[in-house]
Amino acid sequence: MALLDIKELHATIDEDDGAKAILKGIDLTIRPGEVHAVMGPNGAGKSTLSNVIAGRPGYTVTQGSVTYDGADLLEMEADERARAGLFLAFQYPVEIPGVATATFLKTAINARRKAAGEPEIEALDFLKLMKSTSKRLGVPEDMLKRPVNVGFSGGEKKRVEVLQMAMLEPRLCVLDETDSGLDIDALKVVADGVNALRAPDRGMLVITHYQRLLDYIVPDVVHVLADGRIVKTGDKTLAQELEAKGYAEFTGAAA
Amino acid sequence: MSATLTDVLPLAPDEQALGRDEPGWLADLRRAGLSVYRARGLPTVKVEAWKYTSLSGLTKIPYVLDDGGVALSEGGDRDALALDDAWTVTLVNGRPVGVPDELPDSVRVDHLSRLLEDEPETLEPHLGRIADLADAPMGSLNAAHMTEGLVILVDDGVVLDRPIHVVSVTEAADGARHMHPRHFVVLGEAADVTLVESRVCAPGADATLSNAVQEIRLGERARLRHLRLVASGEEAVDLDLTEAEVGAEAAYEAFTLTLGGRLVRNETRARLRGSGAAARLRGAYGVCCGQHVDTTLVVDHAVPDTTSDQLYKGVVDAQGRAVFQGKIIVRRDAQRSDGGQLHKALLLAPDAEVDTKPELEIYADDVKCGHGATVGDLDRDQVFYLMARGIPEAEARALLVEAFLDDVVGAVPDGPLRAAFLGAVRRWQAGRHAATWEA
Numbered sequence: 110m111a112l113l114d115i116k117e118l119h120a121t122i123d124e125d126d127g128a129k130a131i132l133k134g135i136d137l138t139i140r141p142g143e144v145h146a147v148m149g150p151n152g153a154g155k156s157t158l159s160n161v162i163a164g165r166p167g168y169t170v171t172q173g174s175v176t177y178d179g180a181d182l183l184e185m186e187a188d189e190r191a192r193a194g195l196f197l198a199f200q201y202p203v204e205i206p207g208v209a210t211a212t213f214l215k216t217a218i219n220a221r222r223k224a225a226g227e228p229e230i231e232a233l234d235f236l237k238l239m240k241s242t243s244k245r246l247g248v249p250e251d252m253l254k255r256p257v258n259v260g261f262s263g264g265e266k267k268r269v270e271v272l273q274m275a276m277l278e279p280r281l282c283v284l285d286e287t288d289s290g291l292d293i294d295a296l297k298v299v300a301d302g303v304n305a306l307r308a309p310d311r312g313m314l315v316i317t318h319y320q321r322l323l324d325y326i327v328p329d330v331v332h333v334l335a336d337g338r339i340v341k342t343g344d345k346t347l348a349q350e351l352e353a354k355g356y357a358e359f360t361g362a363a364a
Numbered sequence: 365m366s367a368t369l370t371d372v373l374p375l376a377p378d379e380q381a382l383g384r385d386e387p388g389w390l391a392d393l394r395r396a397g398l399s400v401y402r403a404r405g406l407p408t409v410k411v412e413a414w415k416y417t418s419l420s421g422l423t424k425i426p427y428v429l430d431d432g433g434v435a436l437s438e439g440g441d442r443d444a445l446a447l448d449d450a451w452t453v454t455l456v457n458g459r460p461v462g463v464p465d466e467l468p469d470s471v472r473v474d475h476l477s478r479l480l481e482d483e484p485e486t487l488e489p490h491l492g493r494i495a496d497l498a499d500a501p502m503g504s505l506n507a508a509h510m511t512e513g514l515v516i517l518v519d520d521g522v523v524l525d526r527p528i529h530v531v532s533v534t535e536a537a538d539g540a541r542h543m544h545p546r547h548f549v550v551l552g553e554a555a556d557v558t559l560v561e562s563r564v565c566a567p568g569a570d571a572t573l574s575n576a577v578q579e580i581r582l583g584e585r586a587r588l589r590h591l592r593l594v595a596s597g598e599e600a601v602d603l604d605l606t607e608a609e610v611g612a613e614a615a616y617e618a619f620t621l622t623l624g625g626r627l628v629r630n631e632t633r634a635r636l637r638g639s640g641a642a643a644r645l646r647g648a649y650g651v652c653c654g655q656h657v658d659t660t661l662v663v664d665h666a667v668p669d670t671t672s673d674q675l676y677k678g679v680v681d682a683q684g685r686a687v688f689q690g691k692i693i694v695r696r697d698a699q700r701s702d703g704g705q706l707h708k709a710l711l712l713a714p715d716a717e718v719d720t721k722p723e724l725e726i727y728a729d730d731v732k733c734g735h736g737a738t739v740g741d742l743d744r745d746q747v748f749y750l751m752a753r754g755i756p757e758a759e760a761r762a763l764l765v766e767a768f769l770d771d772v773v774g775a776v777p778d779g780p781l782r783a784a785f786l787g788a789v790r791r792w793q794a795g796r797h798a799a800t801w802e803a
């Protein structure tokens with residue numbers, strides 16, 4: 110069974126003066142173990158797709174379906190989706206003053222456990238997990254005492270997104286431009302972190318503008334998303350092609 | 365006019381009996397109080413200082429004056445803050461029950477009634493001399509009625525290493541009662557005390573009207589941390605007027621957390637009477653379900669070189685109403701006064717309401733004074749971010765509410781005290797969610 114099955118997905122963004130169509134018929138299937146990359150020009154609808162998958166308010170699905178592990182994802186609240194194993198690494202992680210990152214992580218882990226009928230994580234186990242994961246991802250432990258994303262640099266925010274992902278062990282990872290803002294060394298560390306999560310039962314949707322990330326996280330499938338549609342699908346060589354030629358061919362076709 | 369007078373004066377004492385067998389100064393004080401109350405009646409929104417809080421509804425409730433016959437009931441968790449390491453004294457309907465033992469000799473904690481009876485001269489310099497009640501109808505009514513309360517007198521130079529905890533319990537009585545406790549805290553020079561006060565309600569206690577006045581006087585270089593939890597009963601009307609007179613280089617640091625009561629008014633007035641005096645008035649409130657919580661602050665910079673700051677944050681949920689009135693007065697020669705005020709409210713439901721009234725009365729020219737106020741909703745991107753990590757919406761919102769209150773609750777000293785206040789906030793949040801889900 111597919112892990113994620115998107116069929117004919119149309120979605121609009123709610124605006125004050127009506128709705129604006131952004132996704133105009135997306136078909137995408139991710140099977141367990143697969144890594145799919147989505148590339149495409151600015152404004153094509155990549156973040157919209159990831160937000161609709163994650164259940165962010167402000168969007169309306171007007172047509173089509175999204176099935177996750179056999180269940181109708183669109184019927185689930187954002188928190189249920191997350192507890193069911195979905196993880197979105199945000200393009201723009203949100204700052205939350207007053208909530209320490211460590212508290213936030215623990216609350217998230219326990220929310221999952223509670224829903225699964227498991228006891229809360231032992232304080233010591235949590236500390237160990239946080240310590241080892243932050244070490245692996247090059248996140249200074251001090252940072253986790255600070256409020257969520259507040260005062261973190263762009264690259265630090267992205268690292269912490271991947272740290273969260275590693276600690277929550279999702280089944281479907283959606284990474285929205287996790288590489289943007291990372292320096293060259295950080296890109297490698299973060300990519301290693303993502304690769305460590307590659308597993309036969311886990312799927313990934315990696316949104317990026319750059320071939321470089323895909324040198325580290327080698328995708329099984331590459332899609333080009335332009336003007337709300339997937340206009341081309343290929344293997345990893347498609348990414349190299351795009352790097353060389355740009356999107357002119359697709360934006361022209363879409364216009 | 366006379367018809368209205370009887371209407372609005374159901375709480376007044378019998379004038380004939382007023383001040384009988386008492387020293388002249390005390391009898392005069394009572395008569396002056398009664399005449400102010402008579403002239404003004406129960407405050408309504410027509411009075412500027414009560415612009416958003418009317419007490420006219422109180423005339424509908426047949427309150428009877430509390431005669432002290434109510435005992436502390438068994439069982440139940442009265443001590444909402446559960447402070448282990450404190451000198452605790454319990455009040456029932458405003459009347460002290462015993463006093464803590466093992467207090468150092470330099471600290472006197474006593475019953476107002478005992479002092480009025482046996483040594484009124486001890487109180488004469490303080491009683492009615494700290495709080496200026498001429499413009500306060502309810503405070504004046506308190507002056508006419510008061511017979512009981514707690515008196516705390518601390519000698520010069522005494523530094524207490526544990527807090528004094530006043531647990532003020534409302535107990536059930538036959539029918540609705542009104543009570544008018546009067547409390548005193550007088551710190552000598554360089555004394556340093558933490559006073560914690562929790563106003564709580566026994567389960568099933570009837571509707572009560574508590575109309576308290578606290579008079580606080582801080583000698584030179586004294587410091588009082590005054591931490592309060594107001595968790596009054598669901599039907600309780602809880603009015604408190606606290607006036608603190610702050611001497612040179614002394615500091616009055618208040619933190620008031622209001623979470624319960626039908627109608628609560630916490631009026632705090634700080635008069636900075638000596639150079640270098642400081643007042644920090646902080647607080648937080650959580651209001652919902654038909655509650656009305658009024659915070660009224662007045663800081664009076666009476667002399668040069670004094671500082672004050674007011675920081676209040678509140679959360680208002682469905683059918684709650686909050687009022688914040690903050691005034692800063694800078695007298696003509698109070699040069700180099702530094703006063704700040706900030707009030708932030710979070711409205712969690714469309715039918716939540718908050719009214720904010722900042723007032724600056726500045727007569728000096730070399731001053732630094734500012735105020736700010738914001739009213740907002742929870743940030744929906746923040747709620748989504750937490751939910752996207754699997755945290756249920758109610759829990760996400762509770763976490764954000766706690767985060768919103770984080771800096772102001774940070775005014776409570778770190779350690780068991782802060783943990784106790786934070787615990788009260790969390791219980792309030794949990795109870796509120798339970799209530800929402802039931803509805």
Ligand SMILES: Nc1ncnc2c1ncn2[C@@H]1O[C@H](COP(=O)(O)OP(=O)(O)OP(=O)(O)O)[C@@H](O)[C@H]1O
Pocket residue numbers: 122123124129131149150151152153154155156157158200
């Ligand atoms: N809240 C919003 N209100 C109105 N329009 C929006 C809103 N959010 C996104 N859009 C529009 O929707 C379109 C798709 O945006 P989206 O963020 O999905 O693009 P993207 O492919 O992720 O682009 P990028 O590569 O720049 O991140 C854009 O035209 C954008 O301007």
Ligand SMILES: [Mg+2]
Pocket residue numbers: 155156157200285286
């Ligand atoms: Mg985007």
